[in-house]
Amino acid sequence: MTTVSTTAAPPWRHRALAAALLLALLAAWEWTARHAGLSALVLPAPSAVAAALWTGLRSGYFLPHLGATLHALGLGLAGGGVAGLLTGAALAESPLLERVLRPYVVVSQVVPKLALAPLFVLWFGFGTASTALITGLICFFPLMENTLTGLRQADPQRLQLFRILGATRWQTLLRLKLPIALPTVLAGLRMAVVLALVGAVVGEFIGASQGLGAVIIASQGMMDTSLMFAALVLIAAIGLLLYQATLLIERWLLRAHAGND
Numbered sequence: 001m002t003t004v005s006t007t008a009a010p011p012w013r014h015r016a017l018a019a020a021l022l023l024a025l026l027a028a029w030e031w032t033a034r035h036a037g038l039s040a041l042v043l044p045a046p047s048a049v050a051a052a053l054w055t056g057l058r059s060g061y062f063l064p065h066l067g068a069t070l071h072a073l074g075l076g077l078a079g080g081g082v083a084g085l086l087t088g089a090a091l092a093e094s095p096l097l098e099r100v101l102r103p104y105v106v107v108s109q110v111v112p113k114l115a116l117a118p119l120f121v122l123w124f125g126f127g128t129a130s131t132a133l134i135t136g137l138i139c140f141f142p143l144m145e146n147t148l149t150g151l152r153q154a155d156p157q158r159l160q161l162f163r164i165l166g167a168t169r170w171q172t173l174l175r176l177k178l179p180i181a182l183p184t185v186l187a188g189l190r191m192a193v194v195l196a197l198v199g200a201v202v203g204e205f206i207g208a209s210q211g212l213g214a215v216i217i218a219s220q221g222m223m224d225t226s227l228m229f230a231a232l233v234l235i236a237a238i239g240l241l242l243y244q245a246t247l248l249i250e251r252w253l254l255r256a257h258a259g260n261d
Helices: 011-035 046-059 062-093 095-110 113-124 128-151 156-164 169-207 212-222 225-260
Strands: none
Touching (some): 062 095, 062 212, 113 169, 212 225
């Protein structure tokens, strides 16, 4: 009887396949844009998008818009993230609070944020404040829900042991529940980071004069589709970088936690 040994493909092969797929998609896009008889207003070629992106970066046109989007993103992610963590921990520790507040939390999430944007502009002005609030609302729920779920994953027998040893609720939260919940909380952080970028751009559609979302609206008015795609490329690049940074932070925290066990 012979056994077939299987080994995982090296990481570079996966990256090469991903790069090859990207090149194939770009080549198909370029050919379609040039030979399918489509107007550049409908579908600009990747070469035209690259030219618009390079021109905008070289001239400095994109820099203030990048700064505005990152500023609103950082404020919203920090505020919504901290609020989500604290709310999730409070609801996990108090069944009474969960029964009272959870319906309101759910309602705050099912209401479309784009519908709230005009109200935020009316209440908080046209600019970073309203955009950051929309961003915070969007990234609040994943962290709250994952924190609540993660903190309730503790083994009942270990909880009983902590009670027998006389541990306070605070000590039980920090030394038992939070370490167990860490992977779930970090998964919520990954989702929150991606959704925060979506929230920042959506907020800029209505409530900002600067930012990549504002660039998309302005390029639509100017009928400059290449500029619109260039802004989308920058948004995608920011999202990928933030997601990879979150993965690195997650690996570091989980490795540090495993080393302390």
